[in-house]
Amino acid sequence: MDVQIALMLAQDGLTNGAIYALLALALVLVFAVTRVIFIPQGEFVAYGALTLAMLQGGSMPATAWLLAGMGALVALIDGATALRNGQTQKLAGVLGWNVGYPLGLVALLTLLPVKDLPLVAQVVLALAVVVPMGPLLYRLVFQPIASAPVLILLIVSVAVHVAMVGMGLLFFGAEGQRTPAFSDANFEVGPLMVSGQTVWVLMASLVLILALYQFFERTLYGKALRATAINRNGARLMGISPALAGKLTFFVAALIGALSGVLIAPITTIYYDTGFLIGLKGFVAAIIGGLASYPLAAVGAVLVGLLESFSSFWASAFKDVIVFTLIIPVLMWRSLTTRHVEEEE
Amino acid sequence: MKFKHLAVSLLIGALFAGTSHAQVKIGVVSSSTGPIAMVGIPQKNTVPLMPTKAGGQSIRYIPLDDGSDPTASVVAIKKLISEENVDAIIGPSGSPNAMGAIQFIAEAGVPLLAPVGTASVVLPMNEQKKWVFKTTQNDGLIASALLEHMAKTGVKTVGFIGTADPYGENWGKVFAEGAAKKGIRIVADERFQRQDTSVTAQALKVIAARPDAVLIAAPGSPAVLPQLALVDRGYKGKFYQTHGAALPDFLKLGGKKVEGTILAASLMLVLDQVPDSHPSKKIAKGYMAAYEKTYGVTPATFGGNMYDAGLLLEKAIPLALAKGKPGTPEFRSALRDALEQTRELAATQGVYNMTPADHSGFDDRGRELITVSNGTWTLLK
Numbered sequence: 001m002d003v004q005i006a007l008m009l010a011q012d013g014l015t016n017g018a019i020y021a022l023l024a025l026a027l028v029l030v031f032a033v034t035r036v037i038f039i040p041q042g043e044f045v046a047y048g049a050l051t052l053a054m055l056q057g058g059s060m061p062a063t064a065w066l067l068a069g070m071g072a073l074v075a076l077i078d079g080a081t082a083l084r085n086g087q088t089q090k091l092a093g094v095l096g097w098n099v100g101y102p103l104g105l106v107a108l109l110t111l112l113p114v115k116d117l118p119l120v121a122q123v124v125l126a127l128a129v130v131v132p133m134g135p136l137l138y139r140l141v142f143q144p145i146a147s148a149p150v151l152i153l154l155i156v157s158v159a160v161h162v163a164m165v166g167m168g169l170l171f172f173g174a175e176g177q178r179t180p181a182f183s184d185a186n187f188e189v190g191p192l193m194v195s196g197q198t199v200w201v202l203m204a205s206l207v208l209i210l211a212l213y214q215f216f217e218r219t220l221y222g223k224a225l226r227a228t229a230i231n232r233n234g235a236r237l238m239g240i241s242p243a244l245a246g247k248l249t250f251f252v253a254a255l256i257g258a259l260s261g262v263l264i265a266p267i268t269t270i271y272y273d274t275g276f277l278i279g280l281k282g283f284v285a286a287i288i289g290g291l292a293s294y295p296l297a298a299v300g301a302v303l304v305g306l307l308e309s310f311s312s313f314w315a316s317a318f319k320d321v322i323v324f325t326l327i328i329p330v331l332m333w334r335s336l337t338t339r340h341v342e343e344e345e
Numbered sequence: 346m347k348f349k350h351l352a353v354s355l356l357i358g359a360l361f362a363g364t365s366h367a368q369v370k371i372g373v374v375s376s377s378t379g380p381i382a383m384v385g386i387p388q389k390n391t392v393p394l395m396p397t398k399a400g401g402q403s404i405r406y407i408p409l410d411d412g413s414d415p416t417a418s419v420v421a422i423k424k425l426i427s428e429e430n431v432d433a434i435i436g437p438s439g440s441p442n443a444m445g446a447i448q449f450i451a452e453a454g455v456p457l458l459a460p461v462g463t464a465s466v467v468l469p470m471n472e473q474k475k476w477v478f479k480t481t482q483n484d485g486l487i488a489s490a491l492l493e494h495m496a497k498t499g500v501k502t503v504g505f506i507g508t509a510d511p512y513g514e515n516w517g518k519v520f521a522e523g524a525a526k527k528g529i530r531i532v533a534d535e536r537f538q539r540q541d542t543s544v545t546a547q548a549l550k551v552i553a554a555r556p557d558a559v560l561i562a563a564p565g566s567p568a569v570l571p572q573l574a575l576v577d578r579g580y581k582g583k584f585y586q587t588h589g590a591a592l593p594d595f596l597k598l599g600g601k602k603v604e605g606t607i608l609a610a611s612l613m614l615v616l617d618q619v620p621d622s623h624p625s626k627k628i629a630k631g632y633m634a635a636y637e638k639t640y641g642v643t644p645a646t647f648g649g650n651m652y653d654a655g656l657l658l659e660k661a662i663p664l665a666l667a668k669g670k671p672g673t674p675e676f677r678s679a680l681r682d683a684l685e686q687t688r689e690l691a692a693t694q695g696v697y698n699m700t701p702a703d704h705s706g707f708d709d710r711g712r713e714l715i716t717v718s719n720g721t722w723t724l725l726k
Binding site for chain 2: 005008009012015016019166169173174175176177178195264267268269271273274276277278309310311312313316317319320
């Protein structure tokens with residue numbers, strides 16, 4: 001192994017690590033605010049990538065119908081509650097967002113010549129289809145059991161994962177998809193060929209991480225989420241709605257997931273169930289951060305990416321074994337160094 | 346209320362039990378969901394197209410899905426044997442799934458027609474595996490065609506990239522054995538997973554070893570990823586693929602970058618270019634037309650493997666009927682004997698000649714050398 005190969009491996013590891021970092025951040029965020037270990041995070045990666053691929057193939061993505069279905073369910077539940085409480089003025093908003101938006105989107109997708117639109121517009125449309133599923137998912141599945149123990153939330157999370165993978169197979173079929181690269185440019189950096197897409201992934205991850213930082217530091221909503229993460233009851237007493245915090249969190253998580261999917265779709269073949277493994281590696285990174293620290297999780301993600309890349313070079317048959325075994329020493333180190341606090345009953 | 350339900354289901358059960366004597370029951374286990382759904386879906390779709398009558402008896406197929414899970418395959422097979430009392434089973438779709446099932450079908454004495462890739466289900470032949478028949482070309486048959494081509498075109502060193510599953514492992518083994526005989530050296534031996542987001546590291550290692558050609562062994566569209574990684578990193582040598590890559594999505598995903606790839610597979614890919622004298626041409630054409638009419642897409646060869654199992658049974662059932670009634674151990678045993686005596690049966694994948702030692706039964710007519718030229722499969726002359 002010479003320097004050039006090491007550099008190429010490092011580049012490959014960093015690219016994957018950047019995606020794992022994004023997912024790890026989303027996992028930490030979701031856990032901090034809602035105590036849900038969000039197993040379906042990876043599914044948003046696959047949904048985002050495959051929805052984009054379907055748009056580019058010129059067909060109506062089946063995920064749009066899923067969105068409409070979820071919206072209709074939420075409208076039914078929230079609408080009924082509003083009627084029962086006599087809050088008729090709320091009804092318009094509920095219907096507009098949950099029924100109007102998906103149907104409008106479907107109409108837009110039917111009317112626009114989606115196939116011939118520039119890539120940026122296709123990406124925006126794909127995100128517009130997939131991302132709202134996050135808050136809808138929270139409303140339908142996790143909001144009714146928001147105060148349940150972590151274990152129950154985890155089990156429900158696994159159930160959602162299984163359901164989403166199953167629907168993914170139904171929507172996208174068993175075969176994999178690739179999307180065209182954002183740019184075909186290649187840069188020569190010293191002895192290294194860096195593809196444009198790699199630069200895109202790294203830059204987009206960096207920008208997204210900075211944007212998240214700004215969001216949490218500067219905006220009222222970001223601060224509300226942080227407050228909820230630190231002390232749920234305290235935040236509630238200060239007038240922060242836990243339901244809103246949950247929906248907002250899931251919105252951010254879905255956005256990160258779908259965007260990651262769109263970013264890596266040109267680099268690799270995405271299958272309906274690819275997301276799970278990517279999400280799991282993000283989860284390893286999040287564990288390194290103790291499901292609490294964002295910077296540690298990001299560092300862990302880069303570590304996972306590099307470890308994965310170098311171990312595929314030396315012992316490709318044991319790559320995943322090596323990556324997932326990393327979790328054992330990390331857990332030991334964490335449990336030995338931190339004071340254990342019994343949080344659950 | 347519960348009693349009523351029970352009574353009704355018992356009644357229905359009794360009705361079915363009453364009629365079941367008149368027909369041959371074939372269990373079908375396929376993986377139409379889960380990681381190997383791309384193999385299982387065309388197989389499941391093929392079931393309604395298979396023969397429904399043989400020797401004056403109607404054939405009833407009982408399809409089950411195992412979700413690509415080997416444990417679920419065994420459960421499904423046990424259920425078919427104990428609850429449905431089937432006469433034969435076709436499936437499962439995956440190699441590990443089939444390996445796990447052998448013990449149970451041998452115990453119950455039910456013939457299993459396995460449309461799976463790995464030759465380990467029928468080789469080496471033993472008391473248990475004699476109940477298994479395999480409707481795909483053995484890896485060795487395909488490998489020898491590729492090796493002959495390599496030797497002829499002066500390839501001396503080969504890099505191997507396979508999936509880290511029984512398919513890739515068995516190919517690695519079979520290919521290494523064959524290569525040693527031809528004096529071809531394997532200079533790199535790498536593994537990857539279907540869902541990997543990057544195979545750059547493996548590609549770099551292969552390139553560093555500077556092989557004349559690279560063989561990629563992966564079932565289905567994952568076969569594309571290592572090839573693209575190698576091309577992107579500037580590898581200029583020749584590419585060989587296995588029959589696992591023989592499906593339309595390989596061309597769709599690979600585009601221009603898979604141009605010139607060489608693989609050996611059944612004639613289904615290049616049907617129009619095969620001479621009319623090939624005994625399989627008419628049958629494969631009929632099957633593909635029927636599949637296209639029903640589903641609107643061309644079937645992957647995996648579906649053809651399933652269809653062939655139906656044809657084998659269609660031929661064997663009349664012989665077995667002479668020795669026993671469907672649903673009895675005598676019939677199943679006679680069915681196994683009849684399957685073993687299959688001679689010169691032309692089917693979609695080639696021509697079957699079963700012997701007690703060879704339960705796959707293909708010869709050279711079961712493989713064609715194919716290359717990718719101008720974005721389509723082309724018969725290599």
